[in-house]
Amino acid sequence: MQSPQKINTPLLVRDKIFRDILKGVWSGDNLLPGISALAKRYEVGFCSVAEAVRLLGEEGIILRRNGRRARIVKGNHRRWQIGIVVDDALKDFPPFDYTHAATTFMKFNAVQLELFNKGYAGLSMPPDLDLATYLPKLDGAIVLRDTDGAWRYSETASGPRTVYCFNQQPDTLPEWCNYIAYENAFEKAATVLAARGARNIVLVCEARRQKRFSVVKKALEKYLQINCSIHICPQCMENDDVAVLAAELLDSVQTPCGFVVVGDGLGWSLCQEALKRKLTLKKDVSVIGTAGLPESEQNNPALSVIEVPVNAQAAAAVMQVESMLGRAKIKPEVKHIKIEAKLILRDS
Structure with a gap:
């Protein structure tokens, strides 16, 4: 079994070479000496120097070429x-x-x-x-x-x-929330659905996320003609179960209708089920959802994204x-x- 000192030798040699690079020891042609010359300089074995040079190459400090001396990369x-x-x-x-x-x-x-x-x-x-x-x-x-x-x-x-x-997560927001403008976003969702003439609006989420819909319900109170309900769905549903739930939700309402969904898969399934039934999105059925990942824009066009600069x-x-x-x-x-x-x- 190797001793701890021998195991750490390549790292120690790497640090010595790096310090000499910082001091400008090889600043003339910006080329690192060969492994044999470095082994002689630092009085260590050939293999230890070879491993140290490999580490410096992985870190981007030097540029290695087979059969050539390693070049010291210029930069801060x-x-x-x-x-x-x-x-x-x-x-x-x-x-x-x-x-x-x-x-x-x-x-x-x-x-x-x-x-x-x-x-x-x-x-x-x-x-x-x-x-x-x-x-x-x-x-x-x-x-x-x-x-x-x-x-x-x-x-x-x-x-x-x-x-x-x-x-930043303000102290005034619920524990689950790390979205600064979520209140304005959900209020806008309610306003958009009402403007499209939706008579039935279903808010769909898991039980632990039900708090998110208090803003939507409050925004819809002024629209007396709209029937607003909350549907609690199970947590961590399989894809087949999500598709079944999407069909059941569309069966339970009359068009024009709208859905505000917390969850990527369900929002996508609702859109697909509506298209299967020859319904027009944004007219017969509107789906507005929330998703925490920017790439969800590509996979789930019905869902929201988080803009993080x-x-x-x-x-x-x-x-x-x-x-x-x-x-x-x-x-x-x-x-x-x-x-x-x-x-x-x-x-x-």
Whole structure:
């Protein structure tokens, strides 16, 4: 069995090479010496240096070519190493569950691209990794989350300077909600359905999400000609059950009618069932729904999307990390970048 010292040798060599790169030891032709020359310089084995060079290549610090000396990549990443950490405290650790984390990973891609455009090597930290083993080696870190709350990764004196990116969740909203403008969105849904002459409006959701419809019902109170009802559906339905429920809901109302749906699959199934019955969407049947994922616009055209300014958030996060690492005078509270999410209705 290898000793701990031997196991860590490639990382130690990697750090030594990186420090020499920062010092400009090989700034003349920007070419790293061969592995044999590096092994002699640092007085370590050939295999340890080869692994260290491989690590530097994966991090984007050098550009490796078979049979050629590695070229040192020019850019600001030679000053700082910045990591990207996905920290979704809504899930249990370990293991990390990627379900419903699409918004977070859209932010991740935006941050990674922003770092790349500025010449940094953005190092992605897998969520199931023991962060304590690697984060101390970084100069800075950007931690991504969908909502505020308990954090798996918290800043320590020995850790890197950190910017936390997440959507702000006001204290005045219910626990389930991380959508800033949800009241205006649902009120608009009620107004749109009433303007289309809907006589029957059914609000469909799971029992745990029933609170969302209080705004819709209140907005419809002024329309005395509209019959508004709430249908509670089971949680986590199978696709076949969703299709059956969509048919039952359409059987229970007379056209023109409208549905406000919380749930991607059911909203899609309602649209498909209406088309099967030769009904005209937005005229005979209107379906307005809510979905938390921007890509749902492609798969579920009846549903809403969440507008999250991920590019602006990424740019702000990288700028903030640069300010901290540059030792600029900044207030401690601005290390927390809060970007609001906005609910946008999508219609059938």
